Amino acid sequence: MKNTNYTAIELMNMENEYGAHNYHPLPVVLDRGEGVFVWDVNGKKYYDFLAAYSAVNQGHCHPKIVDALIEQSKRLALTSRAFFNSKLGPYEKFITEYFGFDMMLPMNTGAEAVETALKLARKWAYEKKGVEKDQAHILVCNDNFHGRTTTIVSFSVDPVATEHYGPFTPGFTVVPYNDVEALEKELTANPNIAGFLVEPIQGEAGVNVPDDGYLKAAYEVCKKHHVLFIADEVQTGIARTGKLLACQYDDVQPDVLILGKALSGGAYPVSAVLANKDIMEVFQPGQHGSTYGGNPVAAEVAIAALQVVEEEKLAEKSYELGLYFREEMEKICERSPIAEKVRGKGLMNALIIDNSDHKNLAWDVCVKLGENGLLAKPTHTNIIRFAPPLVITKEQLGDCIKIIEKTLRSFE
Ligand SMILES: *Cc1c(COP(=O)(O)O)cnc(C)c1O
Numbered sequence: 001m002k003n004t005n006y007t008a009i010e011l012m013n014m015e016n017e018y019g020a021h022n023y024h025p026l027p028v029v030l031d032r033g034e035g036v037f038v039w040d041v042n043g044k045k046y047y048d049f050l051a052a053y054s055a056v057n058q059g060h061c062h063p064k065i066v067d068a069l070i071e072q073s074k075r076l077a078l079t080s081r082a083f084f085n086s087k088l089g090p091y092e093k094f095i096t097e098y099f100g101f102d103m104m105l106p107m108n109t110g111a112e113a114v115e116t117a118l119k120l121a122r123k124w125a126y127e128k129k130g131v132e133k134d135q136a137h138i139l140v141c142n143d144n145f146h147g148r149t150t151t152i153v154s155f156s157v158d159p160v161a162t163e164h165y166g167p168f169t170p171g172f173t174v175v176p177y178n179d180v181e182a183l184e185k186e187l188t189a190n191p192n193i194a195g196f197l198v199e200p201i202q203g204e205a206g207v208n209v210p211d212d213g214y215l216k217a218a219y220e221v222c223k224k225h226h227v228l229f230i231a232d233e234v235q236t237g238i239a240r241t242g243k244l245l246a247c248q249y250d251d252v253q254p255d256v257l258i259l260g261k262a263l264s265g266g267a268y269p270v271s272a273v274l275a276n277k278d279i280m281e282v283f284q285p286g287q288h289g290s291t292y293g294g295n296p297v298a299a300e301v302a303i304a305a306l307q308v309v310e311e312e313k314l315a316e317k318s319y320e321l322g323l324y325f326r327e328e329m330e331k332i333c334e335r336s337p338i339a340e341k342v343r344g345k346g347l348m349n350a351l352i353i354d355n356s357d358h359k360n361l362a363w364d365v366c367v368k369l370g371e372n373g374l375l376a377k378p379t380h381t382n383i384i385r386f387a388p389p390l391v392i393t394k395e396q397l398g399d400c401i402k403i404i405e406k407t408l409r410s411f412e
Contacts, residue, residue, distance in 0.1 A: 008041050026377060028370050033060025036392045038375065047400050049369075049376040051266075051389045054203070054235050054348065058265035058308045059391035065265045068304035069297060078295045091299035098306055099245070099257060101274040105283065106294035110234035110260030111147025113271035116288065117197070117256050118151065120273065121228050122171075123282040125194030129226055136194040139186055139227075141177040145204030146197065146232055177202060178210035180217040187225040195228035195256070200246035203235035206383035207350035209343055215250035222255075228279065230256040234271070235348075238262035239309050239390055242319030242346025249345070255279060265305035270298045314390040318346035321397055325349060325386070328401045336408050338365075348387050351404075355382040365407060374403045 154168035202208035231254035236246035260271035329342035362378035
């Protein structure tokens, strides 16, 4: 059954002809989604194992989130922050209590929230720490991914993300990930460091899971040197890794928390920065903002999205199902000559493919997975990320493991 007037080929050609080629999508044209499933324009059904880079933790078109979106859109969508609105205050109270911070600053996309955190750290350094004008420095990690703005790509180490985008924003130093000694060395060498920006698990780098205790130790050396510990949980947050926040594995409450993606469950772009008052109070009227940030629709959608996480116990589910998934995948890796290993936490996992004989193997596996009814995408040529919506059931996940196994076998 056709759901649009165009064929899949026509739709792909239109994107190729009229759209900038800044993505390289798998040849699947999606038209509809519900829970863990998406359907293409020909009506073929797939398990979605990308979940919009973990924006759709709550599942596609979650009725509670969609209702919040529709109801608030009909009532009042946007006023800007030139006026108060009836939804922002309750949202700010809700989200700060939910994550245990004094205050929040609302933005729209993940990159904007990261930019906000960087500005916050710099301003804090000048006004609270006493760093001299224009000397503030921020430490970031090797293989980081924090978004696509000019400043954020300034400290990316990925040549694809940076080439021909210079000149870059100064004031950032890259330290190795999962290496507290290297971090401490930088902190000791430079008294002008404002913050340390880190992903608790590196998502885009290929689900790089640091050692247990790394985040805690990094947090403690930051404290010792009076430096803000800034956690980018845009991808790891909101139950994806089997805890509400991935930092909770190490009992760390960051000084600055960055959220995005699943904060809206995929219904709307909503991001936020959370911090306590002694930090957040450095922002005064006019010094930072966003036209759409904190709009009533975003507020209602985010509350609904966070309520779903709690009501449906998605963190607990993600934790349990993650154990099951890795256990089963490990068995597959043991006997498969092309599946090297699986790593991850909760339902944020990656399969490492041995592509030594065939460079594009991971891509080809993903195309075949699609044909077999499961959508996933390779990152860094030989890594396939598996991150389904957290509303997936154990039975469905078992079904997916069978699809993955069958697909891998067809390449052996
Ligand atoms: C996706 C992502 C971002 C950027 O979010 P956008 O909404 O795409 O701007 C930032 N940080 C991390 C860790 C991400 O995964």
